[in-house]
Amino acid sequence: MSSPVAAGHPPAAPSSPSAPPFPPALHERPEDEQLLAAKLVPLRRPGQWASALVLVVLLAMLVHTLLTNRRFQWDVVGSYFLNGSIVDGLKLTLWLTAAVMASGYLLAVGVAAMRLSGNPVLRSLSFGFVWLVRSVPPLVQLLFWYELASLYPQLSLGIPFGHEFVTVRTAHLFSGILAAFVGLTLDVAAFASEIVRGGILSVEHGQTEAAEALGLGKVRIFRRIVLPQAMPAIVPASGNLLIGMLKATSIVSVIAVQDLLYSSQLIYNQNYLIIPLLLVATLWYIILTTLLSIGQFFVERHYARGSNRGGGSARTGFWQLFRGNVPLGLS
Template sequence: MSSSDTSVRPSTAVLTAREGPSDQELLAARLVPLRRPGRWVSALVLLVLLAMLVHSVLTNPRFQWSVVADYFLDGAILRGLALTLWLTAAVMATGYLLGIGVAAMRLSRNPVLVSLSFGFVWLLRSVPPLVQLLFWYELASLYPQLSLGIPFGREFVTVRTAHLFSGVLAAYVGLSLDVAAFSSEIVRGGLLSVDQGQTEAAQALGLGRAKIFRRIVLPQAMPAIVPASGNLLIGMLKATSIVSVIAVQDLLYSAQLIYNQNFLIVPLLLVATLWYVLLTTLLSVGQFFVERRFARGSRRRGGGRGFWDLLRGNVPLLGGSLRNGLVGLS
């Protein structure tokens, strides 16, 4: 055996011994998360910008936070807040009842009902809510009186509209019809999201239509209906502020009446803004728990929507970069 062969064999043995870790070593190895410096940088930049914004808002004397505190629980503000809450609840309840009926018409096999419901949704979604409020508020200029009777014949009931449509009634009717148009599409979309095979399978088992809808279709449609309905509710709470245009003394109009007297415009607008932020936050939290209740059994990986998803959806300033950065920091 030559000396050259002797020198090769030890190096081959060393390479064989160092081929790689065994399967047991690989299974026992600790996983190291992937380094993402971009998350750290974006999170720090956004945190600095957020801190600068908060510092500017809190230290700027022109915001007059002492005045905001004085008027936050003012009697006129609270009465306007009560009207805002009542109007939101009444409009959502009435609008959803009408919307369910319109959705049923859209899903029926009657071409007349389908055409009428489609025309209703098309018209109401095409006209801005403010224009609808002004139309109902000025209805007396178009129809001085409303009557019920036989077309081109005798009238049985006649009502004068001059004092019928007050600002509150005009706001209630206009916003209710607007909610009805949008909620009908929400309900219809949720029902159509359920596979038709579910209904056919239930019919094959001999279940009735009412029981199929209550036990099979509706539970599967609710996860699609609830999020959009929650967003519609929050949007309607804020949209009630447009009723101030027709002199309905809601939360915003109450603040306007006060600052028209003392000229403290910014502090009174901040009072109304803080109340809207507080109410929408409470509704967002409630929506989160309602969604989690109806999403049982159909959650994706990670347990469904969590706190960060809710926070990111309602505080756009944070965005996805800050969320990812904070997760990386933790």
Template sequence: MSDRFPSDTGLLGARLVPLRRPGQWVSAAVVVVLVAMAVHTLFTNPRFQWPIVWRYFTTAPIMNGLVLTLWLTAAVMICGYLLGVVLAVMRLSRNSVLRLVSFGYVWLIRSVPPLVQLLFWYELASLYPELSLGIPFGPAFVTVKTAHLFTGVLAAFVGLTLDVAAFSSEIIRGGILSVEHGQVEAAQALGLGPLRIFRRVVLPQAMPAIVPASGNMLISMLKATSIVSVIAVQDLLYSVQLIYNQNFLIIPLLLVATIWYVLLTTVLSIGQYYVERFYARGSRRGGSRGLWAVTRSNIPLFRNLAGIS
């Protein structure tokens, strides 16, 4: 074969020259310099007062506020998602009244900011001084003073739970609707009952769509609990505020809260990653395979190249 048309052996032995991308190198260098400057100022600026940060990092008031933040996040997410499941089922129901009630609830709650909801529930006694239980439009059997019932913690729990229920219902409904209706029809043709179809057919296919949004909501809720400090609930942020209102060390105490939030959201993000990977098994793309799996799948190609050469 002439030099103008090299042989296959020459082509296989040719050295690959990567495409030059100077813009990527320039942008990477700029980012590295900016990150280095940020890290440098964190450790060299004495106004951050890192010794004070570590002194208050694990004190009793901070840990008590942290426990309340974690408890409030867990309670709100569990109860909110239970209510969200009910709302999603109502929205998918054939009953037009249930669909309308569910749609109206989601529309109203999503239209009102969470902080406004917290303030409303905290001031509920101004609107309803008493709450009673009895026959509708008839005599009451039990009456409770609202001012004694709705403390700051309960108002925060109710307000955040109702907010989570509205958003989680849409997440669950979207996940269920992402499953092809033919899957349900095929299961019905096999004689499976509605509950078993939902548990064995619909839910496993809906979870890959539900889990990422739910994980993001959990992380967002952990951070959103900081707004309960407005109604004097002693969570992590309010505990920090109580301390720096006494010693005026505002920046170091805010850094204490920031570091705790970063640590907690990092742990939740790692957990979300593994949960997503669990529910995505069987549907992973080739790019997510490990190094050994990729190498093993390309062994036949290596053998063919060796035989040609």
């Protein structure tokens, strides 16, 4: 006799009267139909709404006291907002910020290259520079440079331990503006070099090796491959450093550099309107930092193209930025 398996017929499954029936489909069960037809209820967030209400009340109280307290003297603030001395101080603040950032980053690139080089002497020198500058407060650095004539009455250029060709008296060389420029530039260079170095290290070394295998030069590799991938890591920190430096220029008023804050101080030392003149300087700093923050947003969005961080339109990005900075109840 030939078995069903030998004849090519699969064996029939044994029938068991006690086997459970196949479960019905999801839409065939009445209780599941009720679940599918139910409306979704949004998550309740009472704590979030309560915190938002508290913040709104505090904001309303702040606005109320700003508008009703006559000691702020907003009419005086408006009359001095575009004063000639204030505008001149504002121009010096902007110039000093731009010059310090440009010179500081040029020096920072060189320091970062020394930190990443294979030469142990260059690595040690760059590390020592960054360590020393970051350890000394910027105000102390400014005072040292401003009082350089007390340590070195003259600077000379010539043969080491030999004949001097050129000699300059530091009392006439290091004015307040030059001392502020040198001190702040060195401070920016130390911090910016770490920003640049971190951005370069964020790029995988395999990218450079692949480019070298294709025969590309080092300069082209850095300009076309390493730098574009490092910029998303460099730009945010650099933007924060720029905004911080704009505000940090106010410390130059200690060495009598007539920036925005010192111009306000000169005026209220004459008319004793201290609070209104400080508000004038504060409003200008708020306006400038806001403009720089908007510029930073677009620069970050430009270098974040092609990644999830840069997705969406500019309008959507601004709305997300706005929602991230408003009370919790709106998010």
